Amino acid sequence: MTSPTRIAIAGAQGRMGRAVAAAVEADPALALAARFDRPGATGEGIVDRDAALAASDVVIDFTTAAASAELAQACAIRGGPALVIGSTGFSDEELGQIAHAARRIAIIRAGNFSLGVNMLMGLVRQAAAALPAADYDIEVFEAHHRRKVDAPSGTALMLGEAAAQGRGVSLANVARRTRDGLTGPRPDGEIGFSVLRGGGIVGEHTVTFAAEDEILTLSHSARDRSLFARGAAAAAKWVAGRPPGEYDMQDVLGFARGA
Numbered sequence: 001m002t003s004p005t006r007i008a009i010a011g012a013q014g015r016m017g018r019a020v021a022a023a024v025e026a027d028p029a030l031a032l033a034a035r036f037d038r039p040g041a042t043g044e045g046i047v048d049r050d051a052a053l054a055a056s057d058v059v060i061d062f063t064t065a066a067a068s069a070e071l072a073q074a075c076a077i078r079g080g081p082a083l084v085i086g087s088t089g090f091s092d093e094e095l096g097q098i099a100h101a102a103r104r105i106a107i108i109r110a111g112n113f114s115l116g117v118n119m120l121m122g123l124v125r126q127a128a129a130a131l132p133a134a135d136y137d138i139e140v141f142e143a144h145h146r147r148k149v150d151a152p153s154g155t156a157l158m159l160g161e162a163a164a165q166g167r168g169v170s171l172a173n174v175a176r177r178t179r180d181g182l183t184g185p186r187p188d189g190e191i192g193f194s195v196l197r198g199g200g201i202v203g204e205h206t207v208t209f210a211a212e213d214e215i216l217t218l219s220h221s222a223r224d225r226s227l228f229a230r231g232a233a234a235a236a237k238w239v240a241g242r243p244p245g246e247y248d249m250q251d252v253l254g255f256a257r258g259a
Contacts, residue, residue, distance in 0.1 A: 006033035008056035016062035023229035062086040069094035076101035089150030106242035111154025113231030128166025133189040143196035
């Protein structure tokens with residue numbers, strides 16, 4: 001009988017950390033080996049980071065961009081464990097640190113661990129490829145709870161990237177993150193982002209293709225954080241024992257580079 005994959009949870013005292021712990025404990029193929037949080041954190045079952053890394057095959061991390069980049073480096077120095085990262089809002093420097101760590105360990109990094117969102121990405125890519133940029137304006141709208149610290153969300157940026165890929169352009173060259181004041185007419189091919197922060201919204205994402213005579217809307221609504229926790233648990237099972245490299249949920253689902 002195969003032994004369960006041993007999981008450590010970073011940010012274990014946070015809302016996502018608790019949701020991930022519940023998902024891991026509900027999966028017989030996984031074992032909750034350790035829980036840790038920021039340096040100096042105490043609480044029932046909380047251990048220090050070094051002990052958690054030594055006890056686990058995979059770490060699941062929904063903390064902050066800076067903490068995730070630093071954790072990736074710490075795992076790489078040890079030669080393991082593998083890492084599942086659900087944090088968002090990374091700087092270029094932090095992404096470089098994660099890419100460097102992925103030379104030594106397997107890392108799954110995704111802006112969203114929902115199956116539905118990853119399916120939505122494929123639909124957005126196809127629609128963007130089929131609908132002419134001169135006729136259809138693309139706007140990505142996202143809404144999250146008031147405690148979210150980055151904007152646009154990682155998922156919104158993933159959807160923007162999917163739209164840009166469908167049109168064969170670089171998102172950096174066509175993205176409009178903000179609008180304020182006298183902005184002038186919207187240029188052809190622009191991919192806009194709109195953001196709402198408030199209350200306890202778990203996650204809403206909508207991609208609109210707006211023409212003069214019709215509007216196509218593709219959307220996804222998250223109702224509970226357990227959705228993302230279950231996806232992260234599935235990712236942890238997939239990444240255990242994988243060769244070093246940086247993967248995403250498209251790989252886990254078999255949509256990219258093979259499963």
